[in-house]
Amino acid sequence: MGLSVNIQHRLGDTHFDLSFEAPDGLTVLFGRSGTGKTTVINAVAGLLRPDTGRIIVDDRMLFDSSAGINLPVHKRRLGYVFQDARLFPHLSVLQNLKFGQWFAPRDARKVSLPRVVEMLGIGDLLERRPVGLSGGEKQRIAIGRALLAGPKLILADEPLAALDDARKAEILPYFETLRDETRVPILYVSHSAVEVARLATTVVALENGKIARQGSAADVLSDPSFTPTGVRAAGAILQAKITAHHSDGLSELSAGGIPLFLPKLSKPIGSEVRVRIAAQDVILSRHRPEGLSALNILPGTIEAIRAGDGPGAIVSLATPAGKILARVTRRSATAMGLSEGTPCHAVVKTVSVAPQDVGGA
Known part of the structure; x- marks a missing residue:
């Protein structure tokens, strides 16, 4: 006990x-x-x-x-x-x-x-x-x-x-x-x-x-309805395993079979880690985007959308890697026709994940 x-x-x-x-x-x-x-x-x-x-x-x-x-x-x-x-x-x-x-x-x-x-x-x-x-x-x-x-x-x-x-x-x-x-x-x-x-x-x-x-x-x-310290702190946690360290300064991870690329980690290959992805660092696309500099693209389905009192909304996306939260404007959500059950892709820039956002699992 x-x-x-x-x-x-x-x-x-x-x-x-x-x-x-x-x-x-x-x-x-x-x-x-x-x-x-x-x-x-x-x-x-x-x-x-x-x-x-x-x-x-x-x-x-x-x-x-x-x-x-x-x-x-x-x-x-x-x-x-x-x-x-x-x-x-x-x-x-x-x-x-x-x-x-x-x-x-x-x-x-x-x-x-x-x-x-x-x-x-x-x-x-x-x-x-x-x-x-x-x-x-x-x-x-x-x-x-x-x-x-x-x-x-x-x-x-x-x-x-x-x-x-x-x-x-x-x-x-x-x-x-x-x-x-x-x-x-x-x-x-x-x-x-x-x-x-x-x-x-x-x-x-x-x-x-x-x-x-x-x-x-x-x-x-990862609960989109609960942001006790403000929406800027909203984010999700993915469980991942380090699969490779590349010569160009990136580490490759696998989260539910989805590859993730992050700035090089000091942990050895095979290490289990937690990765925090802030909602404000996630971009949504209805279709798989091409020609982007962002390396991390996670396919999924929208679970929930929580609109705030202001212009913003928090979108919860179920992906094979785990739940992802995205902070978007309500105008964007309406223009994209986002609703529960909508297929979507989460786009995360590699450099948006800071070293302090990655820890041992």
Whole structure:
């Protein structure tokens, strides 16, 4: 059993009433700012006491209002990675890491210090102090310190929010490694569709203190009727396998038998990956286009069209590679005669898929 949350709490004008199960893997609390993501994670951490409810981690009761149970923070056996790394400035990197070890219970599932150093690529940083580290390096140390504490669960509250795009791209693979190579479940707060697409095993989407959607990243992000962080974040996730690396700087993938060409990936041939394709980067054609510079053409059938209040619409297309979302104008949809059941082709430029949109499956 991973994490079980059932809480009710009033904070200002917002009444939180939510219940969800977070299995092993990485569960993302997703939604725009102010929906209650940090409130929920702080309740799990013990930094906030809900009015009523229960919180269970690994069959261990952390909070039960009816039974009067509310374990203090230091007894919950959780690791917390904040937006800012919160390292001890007077200690070296190695000493910061060992600080986590000092608080690991004897019966904790331990990951060795050498393994953490290798996993996070921080061997050359051990003797340095935090003041001289980049933001990405500091977050890697914070992740390692949390893991070395032997936690039952790792909490990460928008750990990439304070980083620039380059540092975010640096850190994302380490969270993938943490998700895939350790047995410690992770509860991760984010409002970034890119992070959700790359990392999430399970998504719990919040709106106004309530659960709006729950499911896999592909199911939640590919729902054309659900755009909690705005239509510009709408997109779909394809599962694909790398089949070749070409000499012209492109990698070839297969998604449901459909070839996809992306800027060269660092992963080996045969690797399973997730590919996020933003809806705004997809062009639709009623017939298979010819003479285009775009290399990725996916045939399919329109499943649904969701028109917004403005000039735009989100079109959901079922293809052999998986569901694709396209953001078009309502005028274009009308002119093309688009409707449910219409055969169509999705066109995706190779260079529109950024490196951070491709992650391990």
